[in-house]
Amino acid sequence: MDDLGARLRAAREVAGMSLAAMAVRTHYSKPLLGLLETGKRTIKPEHVVAYSRALNVSVGTLYGRLDDPLRVAHEWLVADTPVQRYSAAGSRVGPSLASELEQRVIELRHLDDVIGGGDLIPLVRRELAEAERVVNESSYTEHTGRRLLTVVGELAV
Structure with missing residues (x-):
């Protein structure tokens, strides 16, 4: 900071x-x-x-630097989430959103290694709320549903 x-x-x-x-x-x-x-x-x-x-x-x-973890975290906070981008297309969710959310969980873990939990909490909370909204309000296949629930579980830990 x-x-x-x-x-x-x-x-x-x-x-x-x-x-x-x-x-x-x-x-x-x-x-x-x-x-x-x-x-x-x-x-x-x-x-x-x-x-x-x-x-x-x-x-x-x-x-600052493009690879600065703090910059990455702040850019995530000001950008639309994948869920916000996909919401415009309707309530049916496909495997591409699940893949994007899984990748974001991986990136958040990498950021946590460098930044620290306190600075990431708002970001993780937002990601968790968005993922929960997709699980509760969207339709998807059983396989995609399992992947989405795994994302929610990973974010909730």
């Missing part, structure tokens, strides 16, 4: 913007922004998006 805070501060300073001016542009308090930049408060995706808009820089620039 400290690296992301440092990148937010560096981007603000490069833009020549004071913390007070950033507070006005982002609608966050000056003390909160100071805590984010020093790593004393957890940086949420909406904070990064606010900095991006206020400074007119890409979110990717603020997150």
